[in-house]
Amino acid sequence: MVGQILSSREESEFEAYIQALLTKGTDVQVLDSLAELEVPPPYRVRVKVIYAPTSPPPVLDRLTERQLLQRLTQKSATYLYQTTVGHKVGREIKVSFLLAPFVYERISNHVNAIIAVCKATQWRALRNFIKHQYPDLVPILLSQSELIRGAKMLKHMTEHDVHVKEFSAKESLQGVSGKRRKSVREWTDEELDEALLNIQDRHQLLMSLNVDFFPKVGEHSHIRPRASCKIRKDGEIEISGSFRLAFEAVATQVARVGEQKLRFFRGRGLRESQYNPQPLAINFPRPLFDDVRVVRNLVQLLSKYPHSMYAVSHGNPYAHVRLTDLFDGSSFDIWAIPPQRMALIPGLKATEAAFERVVHYIFESFREGQITTYDREERTMEGAS
Amino acid sequence: MTEKNELWKALLNDVVDYEQTVAAMLAFAALIIHDGDSRRASAEFGFGRRMTTSSENPIRPNSEVTPDLVAQKSTSYGIIAEAKKSLSREEAQWIPHLERLLKYDDNLIGWWTTLETISHSDTIMLIHQSRGRQFVHFLERQKTKDPSSVGPTTSVVEFNQSEETVNYFFFRLEYGRINDSELAEALDAGIQIPLDKVIQSFPNIRFYDSQPPVVLLLTQLWIDYFPSILAEASYDEQTRSRQIRVSVSASTKELQSAYGSVALFKDRRSVEFPRKGWIREAFERLVKHKLAIPPSDSSDNYVILYRSFRGDVRERFARLESAVSVEKSEQKGQMPLFPPEDKE
Structure with missing residues (x-):
């Protein structure tokens, strides 16, 4: 040390x-x-x-x-x-x-x-x-599932024991004025799979994960970690100990996930796709949009999307909101279609960066879902690679 | 409620009506051309397709007509439809709709067949449920007065957009007969077309062959078209805006390709929409609202003074339009006029 x-x-x-x-x-x-x-x-x-x-x-x-x-x-x-x-x-x-x-x-x-x-x-x-x-x-903005999936792969990739020593997350709080989110930071020393299970059980939204890599021989692990790594959802990594281990395992994994996602988002603007629409969908695991309060909440959230302009075409009981990303002029039509699907229809310009930003915002401020193409095939990001 | 507020709400309602008409037409077209799994063989549809009337047409023989929707189910059956989300409260103003239906109730030429003819077709008034029953009664009264005022294949199909757990369009036959047994059975009982499927099949069709409310066009331009070319814009300190040079022709062409006629099936009988005149009118409205500089020569090049809006962009344009309209009417000393309904 x-x-x-x-x-x-x-x-x-x-x-x-x-x-x-x-x-x-x-x-x-x-x-x-x-x-x-x-x-x-x-x-x-x-x-x-x-x-x-x-x-x-x-x-x-x-x-x-x-x-x-x-x-x-x-x-x-x-x-x-x-x-x-x-x-x-x-x-x-x-x-x-x-x-x-x-x-x-x-x-x-x-x-x-x-x-x-x-x-x-x-x-x-x-x-x-x-x-x-x-x-x-x-x-590179990682979703909860991408962060968890990536973390789970670390054990197999590195053939090390991986322990969570600290994580930060957001938790939902039901208050008098409605649902809010509070930030939490917890210190622990749990085996990775167990720690992730607890996080998922408590419906916590991970913001960062701090892990130790312990060298392993058979069933026996070293008592001192070879590397420690803090992984944040915005693609940042802090490394102590073996740079090579952490870079090759963690940074490369983040890069791979990011590249796959941005490649999936690329080329969907109408102009770029020769006016052949290439929309995407976010599919949620449970019915959501049959509750009018959820729909109204979504419309409110989209109207507050940072650095954007909006127009609400329909807000109740289904949602249709038009958004312009003021960073680069990308635009989207976002439909919330009961019971459990959101469609993201790209406008004339829709860069992969703008797609990533709006999807990340929806995942962070509303809910995470699975992204697929919005067509008969419903190809996932992983399936499209 | 103030006059300006009333007009503002009416302008927003017009936009919703137009959008729902487009969606209803797409849903009805989907019903005709899809069998639930895939597109039927030889099925096609068009908005505002140029059809030619026969020499026996009682209204306009051997001429061109452009029905709102022409949809071919097979080489032997198709429908011609006129779509109406809303109607004037004055029944006297419904006579032109009846005349139009009579004009379309003919052996029209222009189908997607070798000789451009079809053996069976129906002429349908596709009308929102809120006015459907009244229109049927009106039609029956007219037919009683003058049997030749309603054509032999004319029918009325009501639609509404159901907003329950699963959002869908509902269509049901309210008057007349459908000359295709499969379609007749579906429309007799009433059939639901899920909104999800309509959006999935036609995610980018925003226009049909009828002038949209100017608020809709202004919103489309401000929230989608202009931002997409903002990289070319220079910032002007004086107007505190980013100045984008755009031509009416170029914008029209792009909107047609992305959201209008070119995005649908295209051949020599297709009409173009949105039309250049509509886009020019929208640009002139921007000039009126001090958001654009008109051409200084005979070109169609405007300079858009682009800035981002806070708040809902559609509502913003509706307010701008209602303020101008009220101001105009106050100057003239009369009630403001609502946008005209009919294109012909």
Whole structure:
């Protein structure tokens, strides 16, 4: 276990070392170096999996041309982000990071990983900057079922014992003024399958999962984890211990899920599909829309969709709402059809980013369902791959 | 309720009527061309299809007519329908509807067969349940007065949109006979067409061959068409809007391809909708609302002053339209007029 960094001098020296490490070779060589790196707290290896409709490198190159980023070397895609935070007293934040493709995993070049070794404050600044590049850079947003499915695969992929040590979630609360959601954070030490079962039983909506990977021989597990990993629903991963294990297992899995989903959403705008409609459906496991209160609640939620415009064509007893995504001009007709289906009909423009954003919003603020094509075949995302 | 509020609600109701008419026509077309599992062989349908009347037509021989819906079930049977979600309260204004039905009750040419003829067809008034019974009584009275005023294959089919656990369209024969035994049996008892199936089969058809309420067009443009080309727009500090250059022709063509006539079966007898004139009128309304700059030359290029709206976009346009209408009527000193119903 590496000792915590205590002084600002040590911080400066460590950050200079990191920058040198990130610029010393090709992407592959840098990743190999990170695999050997011991990282002292409060620093962590932090990864964000992102998608770009073209691919991320040209986007970052354009940001470099606009002097919003600085390219540190041509040998690898390593950049420096600098900003000042704080209103009254400005603090300078500098964070260098690598943009790495998933070359060995046959994941398309639309999906890359942003990898930094930094403190939480630096990461927040970088994350904020990335967020403001939407829709040129698109986050991978995981649903509950994708997060759980991905987590369950970790055991088999890594042949390690996987334990949940902490998770954050939202729980529904029935109050006087109606149903609300509260955030919870729980510390535990449960075997993964058991922890996930408890979360599902309590109808908790997972926001992040913190897991330990214990090496295993037969039925016997090590007492110290080889790696720890915090996985967030927005495709962010924090790694302690073995970078290689966590990156290859977790980040790659997030990238795979994200790429599959965004590929499924791609090309559905009417203009892009030569005016052949390619709508999608969200199918819920139980009847929902025969309750007029649920329908009205849905209409309310859609009218509050962030950064959008709306028009309600029909609100009672079935819902038909038209939405425009103001980030990129995508539009959708959203129908809630009793008893248990929602149809998402793309308009003239409907990017994969906009589809992901609206589906994620529905999943987070309303309910999760299964996404299929809205036609006779009803192909799922998994079936379409 | 103030005059402006009344007009605002009436404008919104007109939009709902138009949308439900389109949906009802699609549902009825689906009933004709689908057997429940798949599309029937030789089945087709069109909105506003150009049909040619025979030389024996009592109203307009050897001319072109464009019924709201033409649907062919097989090479030997089809239907011609006129769709009405709502009717004027004045029965005197129903005479043109009867005349239109009589014009269509003919051996029309223009079917999807080798000779473009068909051996059996029915002429149907597809009418909302709220007016169906009254229209049937009106039709019977007219027929009693003048037997030749109602054609031999004319019938009335009522529709309503049921809003129960499963949403569906319901169709039932209320007058006349259907000359296809399978369809006759279905319509005699009444048949439900699930809304889900209608949307799934025709997810993007928004128009038919009748001018939509301007509020509907303005909403479509503002919430879908203009945002889709916003990437080309430059921000103007003075008008605090993003300026998009659009041509009436280009927008018409795209709306036809995505939501209108080109999205349905197309051949030489197909009509085009939405029409260029309707789109131009909508652009002129935007000019009126200071949301567009008209062409400075004889071109059809407008500059749209695009900005996002807070609140419901459809309601916003309904309010804008009702305010202009009330202002106009106050200037003229008379009641505002509702949009005209009939296209012919």
